[in-house]
Amino acid sequence: MDNALWAFGRVSGIISLVLFTGTVLVGVLARSGRPLLVVPRFSVTLIHRNIALLATAFLVLHVGSLMLDSYAKLNVTDVVVPFLGPFRPFWQGLGTVAFDLVLAVVVTSLLRHRIGPRTFRAVHWFTYAMWPIALAHAIGNGTNGTSRWFLLLAAGSAAVVVGALAWRVSANFLETAKTRQGGLL
Amino acid sequence: MSETLHIDWTRCDGRGLCTELLPTLLDRDDWGYPLAKRATNGDRSNVAVRPAHSEAAREAVYLCPKMALSLANQVAGFGQ
Numbered sequence: 001m002d003n004a005l006w007a008f009g010r011v012s013g014i015i016s017l018v019l020f021t022g023t024v025l026v027g028v029l030a031r032s033g034r035p036l037l038v039v040p041r042f043s044v045t046l047i048h049r050n051i052a053l054l055a056t057a058f059l060v061l062h063v064g065s066l067m068l069d070s071y072a073k074l075n076v077t078d079v080v081v082p083f084l085g086p087f088r089p090f091w092q093g094l095g096t097v098a099f100d101l102v103l104a105v106v107v108t109s110l111l112r113h114r115i116g117p118r119t120f121r122a123v124h125w126f127t128y129a130m131w132p133i134a135l136a137h138a139i140g141n142g143t144n145g146t147s148r149w150f151l152l153l154a155a156g157s158a159a160v161v162v163g164a165l166a167w168r169v170s171a172n173f174l175e176t177a178k179t180r181q182g183g184l185l
Numbered sequence: 186m187s188e189t190l191h192i193d194w195t196r197c198d199g200r201g202l203c204t205e206l207l208p209t210l211l212d213r214d215d216w217g218y219p220l221a222k223r224a225t226n227g228d229r230s231n232v233a234v235r236p237a238h239s240e241a242a243r244e245a246v247y248l249c250p251k252m253a254l255s256l257a258n259q260v261a262g263f264g265q
């Protein structure tokens with residue numbers, strides 16, 4: 001049972017990270033206002049939300065299974081307060097920080113109609129901090145964190161996220177960028 | 186009873202989700218912003234929504250990334 005929890009804790013962490021990478025990519029696409037080939041804009045937004053919720057579910061399983069596991073022995077404090085854990089406290093603490101940021105982003109997203117666009121947007125920016133922190137946590141804390149295949153996965157993920165960010169800040173990011181620039185000239 | 190979809194253009198960023206969901210009610214201008222196809226008294230930011238489109242309108246309100254849309258029950262309900 002313990003072995004199973006430990007293995008599941010590790011696998012669910014990796015799945016969660018991959019899903020969050022997808023969430024960021026689809027989120028950037030949604031922000032551009034562009035459809036994805038034949039997928040309309042509202043579906044892109046729904047896909048962004050659904051991958052994010054799935055990633056969060058795996059993150060909860062990741063943390064939950066390692067709380068139950070007698071080897072990792074995460075306790076409630078470790079889940080909320082970073083850098084106090086006994087094993088690699090710094091790297092585990094990064095995971096705690098990422099987890100707290102995810103909670104903030106998810107809660108404000110689900111309540112966005114009540115809290116309004118400003119708060120929603122401000123908190124949503126945390127994602128750009130959360131993702132690299134989560135990646136660093138995976139590399140520094142994960143049992144497979146420095147194995148070759150994981151580093152390849154991490155490098156590939158980082159490359160696509162950086163690519164998406166470069167596109168995000170480029171002049172032609174918005175679907176209507178050309179028209180809008182034209183209007184100002 | 187007909188509902189009214191109100192577009193708050195100060196919030197809207199022309200991302201075009203609503204024009205996809207309500208293609209028969211909304212046009213999209215060159216900058217991406219939605220406009221009522223049929224203006225009510227020259228007002229193109231309040232759109233009459235018949236029951237057939239009510240669900241799509243609700244989805245648009247829910248999904249609008251800028252929370253720029255709202256639905257109200259009667260046409261005269263806005264901006265008195």
Ligand code: SF4
Pocket residue numbers: 192196197198199200201202203204217218219248249250251252253254
């Ligand atoms: S979905 Fe919202 S932001 Fe996008 S065009 Fe419609 S009102 Fe504007």
